[in-house]
Amino acid sequence: MGVTIHQVAAEAGVSPSTVSNVLNGRSGRMLPQTRERVEQTIARLGYRPNGAARHLRTGRTQVIGLVVPSVANPFWGTFARHVEAAALLAGYRVLLCNSERDPARERDYLEELWADGIRGVVLCSSLPSLEHVLPLVERGMGLIAFDRTAQAGDPAGLVNISVDNAVGAELATRHVLELGHRRLAFVSGSLRSVNRRARFRGFEAALEQFGLTAADALLFSGGAQDHFGDLDIPDLGRAAARELLAAANPPTAIIAINDMCALGVSASARDAGLQVGEDLSVVGFDDIMLADLATPPLTTIRQPLPAMANAAFAHLRAGIEQDEPAAGGSLLMRPELVVRASTGPAPEVRR
Amino acid sequence: MGVTIHQVAAEAGVSPSTVSNVLNGRSGRMLPQTRERVEQTIARLGYRPNGAARHLRTGRTQVIGLVVPSVANPFWGTFARHVEAAALLAGYRVLLCNSERDPARERDYLEELWADGIRGVVLCSSLPSLEHVLPLVERGMGLIAFDRTAQAGDPAGLVNISVDNAVGAELATRHVLELGHRRLAFVSGSLRSVNRRARFRGFEAALEQFGLTAADALLFSGGAQDHFGDLDIPDLGRAAARELLAAANPPTAIIAINDMCALGVSASARDAGLQVGEDLSVVGFDDIMLADLATPPLTTIRQPLPAMANAAFAHLRAGIEQDEPAAGGSLLMRPELVVRASTGPAPEVRR
DNA sequence: GTGAAAGCGCTAACAC
DNA sequence: GTGTTAGCGCTTTCAC
Numbered sequence: 001m002g003v004t005i006h007q008v009a010a011e012a013g014v015s016p017s018t019v020s021n022v023l024n025g026r027s028g029r030m031l032p033q034t035r036e037r038v039e040q041t042i043a044r045l046g047y048r049p050n051g052a053a054r055h056l057r058t059g060r061t062q063v064i065g066l067v068v069p070s071v072a073n074p075f076w077g078t079f080a081r082h083v084e085a086a087a088l089l090a091g092y093r094v095l096l097c098n099s100e101r102d103p104a105r106e107r108d109y110l111e112e113l114w115a116d117g118i119r120g121v122v123l124c125s126s127l128p129s130l131e132h133v134l135p136l137v138e139r140g141m142g143l144i145a146f147d148r149t150a151q152a153g154d155p156a157g158l159v160n161i162s163v164d165n166a167v168g169a170e171l172a173t174r175h176v177l178e179l180g181h182r183r184l185a186f187v188s189g190s191l192r193s194v195n196r197r198a199r200f201r202g203f204e205a206a207l208e209q210f211g212l213t214a215a216d217a218l219l220f221s222g223g224a225q226d227h228f229g230d231l232d233i234p235d236l237g238r239a240a241a242r243e244l245l246a247a248a249n250p251p252t253a254i255i256a257i258n259d260m261c262a263l264g265v266s267a268s269a270r271d272a273g274l275q276v277g278e279d280l281s282v283v284g285f286d287d288i289m290l291a292d293l294a295t296p297p298l299t300t301i302r303q304p305l306p307a308m309a310n311a312a313f314a315h316l317r318a319g320i321e322q323d324e325p326a327a328g329g330s331l332l333m334r335p336e337l338v339v340r341a342s343t344g345p346a347p348e349v350r351r
Numbered sequence: 352m353g354v355t356i357h358q359v360a361a362e363a364g365v366s367p368s369t370v371s372n373v374l375n376g377r378s379g380r381m382l383p384q385t386r387e388r389v390e391q392t393i394a395r396l397g398y399r400p401n402g403a404a405r406h407l408r409t410g411r412t413q414v415i416g417l418v419v420p421s422v423a424n425p426f427w428g429t430f431a432r433h434v435e436a437a438a439l440l441a442g443y444r445v446l447l448c449n450s451e452r453d454p455a456r457e458r459d460y461l462e463e464l465w466a467d468g469i470r471g472v473v474l475c476s477s478l479p480s481l482e483h484v485l486p487l488v489e490r491g492m493g494l495i496a497f498d499r500t501a502q503a504g505d506p507a508g509l510v511n512i513s514v515d516n517a518v519g520a521e522l523a524t525r526h527v528l529e530l531g532h533r534r535l536a537f538v539s540g541s542l543r544s545v546n547r548r549a550r551f552r553g554f555e556a557a558l559e560q561f562g563l564t565a566a567d568a569l570l571f572s573g574g575a576q577d578h579f580g581d582l583d584i585p586d587l588g589r590a591a592a593r594e595l596l597a598a599a600n601p602p603t604a605i606i607a608i609n610d611m612c613a614l615g616v617s618a619s620a621r622d623a624g625l626q627v628g629e630d631l632s633v634v635g636f637d638d639i640m641l642a643d644l645a646t647p648p649l650t651t652i653r654q655p656l657p658a659m660a661n662a663a664f665a666h667l668r669a670g671i672e673q674d675e676p677a678a679g680g681s682l683l684m685r686p687e688l689v690v691r692a693s694t695g696p697a698p699e700v701r702r
Numbered sequence: 703g704t705g706a707a708a709g710c711g712c713t714a715a716c717a718c
Numbered sequence: 719g720t721g722t723t724a725g726c727g728c729t730t731t732c733a734c
Contacts, residue, residue: 002466002490004727015705020729030703051467052406053727056710061403066447070432072640077428081421081449093467096417096447098432115353116402116414116444139353234644263644270646289423293585293614295621295646355711366721371713381719404711407726 003047012041023049055117064316065113065121067097067106073260074288076124079146082309083122090317099125103132110136120320122146122312128194130154142319142326144312148194149330157328159315161308165195168301168335169202172255172283175299175337177210180346181253181281185218187240187265188257189233196257199285203255218244218251233257237264238271245272245280252280252346259284259291259300266294266342281343296341304333354398363392374400406468415667416464416472418448418457424611425639427475430497433660434473441668450476454483461487471671473497473663479545481505493670493677495663499545500681508679510666512659516546519652519686520553523606523634526650526688528561531697532604532632536569538591538616539608540584547608550636554606569595569602584608588615589622596623596631603631603697610635610642613649617693632694647692655684 005023009016014034021029022038041047055061066083068076084094095118097109106125110133113121120142123133128151130137137143137155145160154160176184186203188196204214237256241264244251256262262284266276274280277296284291287302311331319326356374360367365385372380373389392398406412417434419427435445446469448460457476461484464472471493474484479502481488488494488506496511505511527535537554539547555565588607592615595602607613613635620631627633628647635642638653662682670677 005729006727016728017705017730018703021704024729034703048462048466050407050727052403052412053710054729055403056401056407056712056726057728057730059710063446071422071435072425072429072432074423074425074428074641077425077431078423080428080447081423084422084447084449093463094447095414096431096435096445098435111399112444115399234640260644263641267644267646267648289585290425290614290641293611293618295618297618356713357711367712368714368722369720372720375713377714385719401711404726405713407710407728408712408714410726 002050003045005047005049008038008041008045008047011045012038014038059117060119060320061117062091063093063095063116063118064313064320065095065097065109065118066124067099067109067121068124069101070098071096072098074290075258075260075286078288079124079305079309082306083313086310086313090313092313092317101125101127103127107132107136110141114139114141120144120316122316128192130158142316144316144319146308146312149198149332150328151194154328157326159319159326159328160330161312161315162195162330162332163301163303163308163335164332165198165335166202166205167332168285168303169199169255170206171202171335171337172285172299172301173203173206174209175339176253176255176281176283176343176346177206179253179281179343180348181251182210182212182216182346182348183218183249183251183253184212185240185244185251185254186257187237187244187254187261188219189236189261199257218247233260234264234267237261238268239264241265241268242272245269245274252348253283253343254280255283257285259286259288259298262298262300262342263290263294266296266298277341277344279347281346283343287338291338292340294342299340299343300338302336302338304336308333353401354396356398356400359389359392359396359398362396363389365389410468411470411671412468413442414444414446414467414469415664415671416446416448416460416469417475418450418460418472419475420452421449422447423449425641426609426611426637429639430475430656430660433657434664437661437664441664443664443668452476452478454478458483458487461492465490465492471495471667473667479543481509493667495667495670497659497663500549500683501679502545505679508677510670510677510679511681512663512666513546513681513683514652514654514659514686515683516549516686517553517556518683519636519654520550520606521557522553522686522688523636523650523652524554524557525560526690527604527606527632527634527694527697528557530604530632530694531699532602533561533563533567533697533699534569534600534602534604535563536591536595536602536605537608538588538595538605538612539570540587540612550608569598584611585615585618588612589619590615592616592619593623596620596625603699604634604694605631606634608636610637610639610649610651613651613693614641614645617645617647617649628692628695630698632697634694638689642689643691645693650691650694651689653687653689655687659684 027035071077099106124146284298284300287300291298291300378386422428450457475497635649635651638651642649642651
């Protein structure tokens with residue numbers, strides 16, 4: 001196959017151990033000239049240590065797993081890119097796993113990663129319970145839960161990283177309330193996930209600050225069926241808006257669970273002959289790249305994705321490389337309101 | 352660490368070789384009851400073979416590399432998801448590599464993958480030349496070049512998979528010509544890449560069929576600077592449309608190099624007070640998920656992405672698992688015109 | 703300061 | 719049919 005450590009050693013006139021020492025930065029234990037000679041030989045032969053052998057010997061590998069619902073979703077695609085960038089800088093590779101939000105698939109993937117010797121995974125699962133991966137955690141799998149906050153019953157030491165969803169939704173809701181809107185609707189799929197529930201709580205909190213209650217607002221949570229798919233969510237937004245706008249007293253502002261959903265809501269409003277930003281205000285969540293490209297550009301809540309990805313990787317790496325008992329908990333990153341053209345004064349106010 | 356093959360062997364009262372034979376489907380060589388016993392022991396102990404040891408021993412690994420410009424781009428994100436799905440079905444894992452279209456990064460990544468024992472990579476690079484990865488190919492790296500067709504000077508045996516860009520662009524262009532448009536523009540970044548050039552050829556071919564020449568059309572290729580970035584391309588579309596629409600005799604139809612670019616063009620048309628699909632027709636390319644969600648929904652050329660991803664993985668796997676001399680060449684998949692609301696009859700015709 | 707030797711967990715000849 | 723054996727390429731004590 002390729003060049004081995006023995007060939008390098010032979011060429012340099014030293015033993016494999018010395019080459020290994022050079023490779024692993026233990027160069028203090030040898031004459032500078034020896035190190036020099038070995039390094040030159042390595043360069044000349046274009047030698048690169050065999051990862052599998054290293055892995056087998058040390059039990060460590062410079063690979064992490066990244067489990068996301070689906071990289072076809074621009075939000076997760078962007079996150080994946082940032083995680084990969086952070087990993088690359090630290091000399092790690094990233095194994096991509098699309099779970100399609102299927103707990104069985106999440107578990108199976110973690111099992112396979114474990115068998116492949118991978119000991120660190122960024123798990124993007126919004127399922128309220130992580131019990132399906134508990135056996136892995138108990139065996140020692142390093143896990144960072146992304147897009148989720150700590151829940152009672154979580155394994156000890158679990159690090160959760162998420163945007164502050166409640167604060168984000170509150171920012172979004174207050175924004176339209178401040179614009180004079182009083183008939184609001186919240187459009188989401190099933191509220192089964194942790195972060196969706198937090199967003200709804202933020203929505204409620206803002207309403208209360210303005211003397212309203214959730215009962216005054218409309219809620220469209222996708223009915224009984226479980227709209228968890230990332231690909232149907234624009235359709236869900238579309239259908240929800242169609243229904244809401246046809247009601248007797250339709251909302252003038254819609255807070256969507258995320259940008260993809262908001263895009264569906266906007267499309268539906270257009271179908272109904274409404275001008276988004278004038279007749280109807282729409283707010284998204286995430287600030288995916290396309291929020292800015294939509295017609296009209298979408299007002300939304302930005303998640304600090306690069307910082308979140310860096311934090312996720314940094315925590316994961318720390319967990320893998322040190323064997324300290326990780327301090328579990330939730331890291332809630334600060335969201336930011338980005339005002340664009342999809343929101344405007346309430347129709348009543350403008351007149 | 353985990354359970355080893357020796358423990359399984361001891362528990363089942365056989366030798367490690369027999370367990371290995373069971374694991375590798377060589378069960379014909381043993382008594383059914385032996386196999387049975389081993390399988391039960393494996394299940395009972397929850398044994399999974401150590402990937403690194405297997406890899407070191409056989410030189411093979413069930414991991415492929417996927418090099419894409421950036422999964423933050425929805426097109427590549429969707430492609431990555433399909434490749435991962437195909438790989439998963441065959442028991443392979445996928446290592447995600449974002450190249451940001453940087454040849455040095457592509458090469459470095461391939462070198463690392465090689466050192467990690469990975470012998471198959473789907474390389475999504477639209478660079479005309481693949482010479483920067485030639486050393487890898489010569490060492491035996493299995494490569495599928497995606498989104499690119501064979502070029503003179505390519506390494507022998509290289510398999511290229513791409514949509515038929517020329518046919519796609521021709522379909523797009525003929526569509527607007529048939530709608531009566533005669534003042535067309537082609538908006539692209541630099542035409543340095545193979546597929547962009549092919550699309551431009553398709554554009555020209557359609558014009559010629561209608562008795563026009565490229566000289567009759569406007570071309571905006573981003574000027575001298577190199578707009579290769581996937582993230583700037585909507586801005587490029589925006590800027591291009593702004594310029595084109597301000598001209599003395601502005602186009603009534605714009606063929607954009609891809610959907611992201613078309614979205615930028617649409618946004619710009621809106622800025623200029625034009626109704627896309629009425630005052631200006633816009634056609635994209637790719638049919639990313641968002642084409643259907645745009646306002647108005649985008650007429651575009653669909654790439655058969657699932658089929659392409661399956662083909663890419665299947666060819667790659669064949670190349671890895673058999674040691675036959677792969678028959679190199681180009682696989683051009685058939686594109687499809689998807690008509691939505693962003694195109695309509697030319698203004699002259701409608702009157 | 704440098705080298706010899708053992709072994710990580712698995713597979714695949716080759717014996718028996 | 720089943721077991722014995724010899725490594726795959728590397729790291730890491732432990733001698734010298």
